[in-house]
Amino acid sequence: MTSFSDLDLDPKVLEAISEAGYTSPTPIQEQAIPHALVGRDVLGIAQTGTGKTASFTLPMITILAQGRAKARMPRSLILCPTRELAAQVAENFEIYGKHHRLSMALLIGGVSFKDQDKLIDRGVDVLIATPGRLLDHFERGKLMLTGVQIMVVDEADRMLDMGFIPDIERIFGLTPFTRQTLFFSATMAPEITRLTETFLHNPVRVEVARQATASATIEQSVCKHAPSRKDRSETEKREVLRRLMEAEGEELRNAIIFCNRKRDVDVLFKSLQKHGFNVGALHGDLDQAVRMRVLSGFRDGSIRFLVASDVAARGLDIPNVSHVFNFDVPIHSEDYVHRIGRTGRAGRKGRAITICLPHEAKYLAQIEDLVKAEIPVVESPLGGGEAEAFRPEATDRREKEGKPSRSRRGERKPRARKADREEAQATEPVTAEAATPEPEEAVAAPAPAPVPAKQEAEERSSEGRSSRGGRGGSSKGRGGKGGGREAPVIGLGDHVPAFLLREFKVKPSRSRSEAEQEEEDATA
Structure with a gap:
């Protein structure tokens, strides 16, 4: 069985691994670490819980052991999809790099910008961040990515999801073309794999288990x-x-x-x-x-x-x-x-x-x-x-069954059964028109008694209102044509003043010859 000492890691890294209680690397670590140490781009796919984080943290510490960071110019960058995962990666760096003097900064949301700016100003070897907070610092002029030597995208399938693609593309455009890029994930759909071809240069694909498989334990x-x-x-x-x-x-x-x-x-x-x-x-x-x-x-x-x-x-x-x-x-x-x-x-x-x-x-x-x-x-x-x-x-x-029937305007239209419709028709109240006998069956009615003038005015007013209301009402009475009665006054509501109902005489119009004769008499 291969041990960590066979992977050409830094002696101080091996000491930290031993103190953490690890004796032998997992399959993904065994295959990915040698390629990362020689500077190759790596696309790593493995089941969850198989040690993918150590697959990039251990070679990064070994490579960054030589050199020194400049202010506002990190030497390496690790992108994580969530704050919790970013904080966990930072904890792993503290464990494996405790015998080195590498500086580290964690850029995640919910933390003061001021404290993060102080760490960046001192210069950091390892910068761990979520995409949103990283771009916030860059837009504020507090960060430059031109010195990134190693770039890691953890949980690459989630980072390259539709919501992250614009941010990832922008961040990659801010880093040097000569960088080393490492992608690690538990799943890698074919369309995501094609996307990684844009970011990785001749990568080594390390797949220790079939994609999207859970641990046998x-x-x-x-x-x-x-x-x-x-x-x-x-x-x-x-x-x-x-x-x-x-x-x-x-x-x-x-x-x-x-x-x-x-x-x-x-x-x-x-x-x-x-x-x-x-x-x-x-x-x-x-x-x-x-x-x-x-x-x-x-x-x-x-x-x-x-x-x-x-x-x-x-x-x-x-x-x-x-x-x-x-x-x-x-x-x-x-x-x-x-x-x-x-x-x-x-x-x-x-x-x-x-x-x-x-x-x-x-x-x-x-x-x-x-x-x-x-x-x-x-x-x-x-x-x-x-x-x-x-x-x-x-x-x-x-x-x-869960899809209700809808009318043309999108409203729900309940479906009535035939029995319900028949019952509704049977219980429907009889209207006045239905109760009126046919003309041939009608009995001659006696002549109406004389109606007082006031009562007649009220009846005429109510009749005018009934003729105006409703869509099915007759047009007779509105224009005064064919109704047999004078059209009611519109706009006065239920009450019509008595003076409007009085009859008044209109002088007959005179002929033109009579008007000319009167004018000659007046001027004579």
Whole structure:
């Protein structure tokens, strides 16, 4: 078996490794370190928990042992996707480089710019940063990247995700073309591999295991649960989680519980806390001081269970995690490999349990297709017809039933049954028109009695209002044509003044000859 002494590392680095308790390198370390020491670009792919961080930190310390950093010009740069991973890489450098006088700076969000500027002004050999904070310092004129000799991208598949590509391209453009570049990740999709060809020059591809495979020391299972009612799915899901945790007994020393959304992290955290579990929460919206305090508490054992988003799924090295629970099935199948990789690290045994509801079955199928294995199914603690609910035809039927019919304007249009329509017609009140007999059946009515003038005015006013209201009303009476009665006054509401209803005489118009005769008499 190869030992670290066979890898041509600096003697002081070997001393630090021995003091840390490591005796032999992992496969990824054994293959990647020699290429990195001779200055080759490396594309490293390995399972989580196999020591990828040491694969680039050990050769970097050996190479940087000679030389001195200049102010504001770091000699090496390590990019990490999350603050927690960046802080963890910094801790590894402190362990492996404690016998060297290499300076280091950690640039992450949530920390004062002033303190970070002081470290950069002194000159740093190793700069560990997240892309956003690194560009903030550069735009403020506090940092130059023209002196970078070695550049590392940790968790490359996440860093090269759609949201990070513009920042990564810009940072690479600020570094020298002659730099040495190292990419490390647990997964590397083909389209991401093509992207790395832009950044790496004739790289050595080191792949110690098939991509997207979990460690053999992790026992995986999935608990399929069909809720009794749709509105109780989240409540029952939390109860399933609690019962699964209780069923593990003493084997459950601690666990990380992953949720897809930050909101679900907060809800589940409060629920477990309410039921007496020693739990902490970790997601991207928390302050950096809170995140570091929670993570530190989980590492030292003061916090037993950690409810987290995918911010804790990448690269965090907490060796003694016994269990990982996927409260939500990850939408991106690659995230499943990273999540369960938080347990079963460094050859230890671990257990990963995923809770799957019927609407998440499609994501579970994608995961099984990625890992090229069928995950064993365990019975739901709450029981129920899981097998029937998770059949493909049942899933398709639920999706079709879940889509309501819509009208042309996008409004929901309820569908009435034929029996309901017939019942509605049977119970519909009879209108005045329907109650009126046919003309031939009508009986001759007596002549109406004389109506007083005031009552007649009120009747005429009400008739005018009825003729104006409604869409189905007749146009007669509006223009005064064909109605047989005078058109009512519009705009006075229910009350019409009596003077408007009085009849008045109009003088007859005179002929032109009479008007001329009167004019001649007046001028005579």
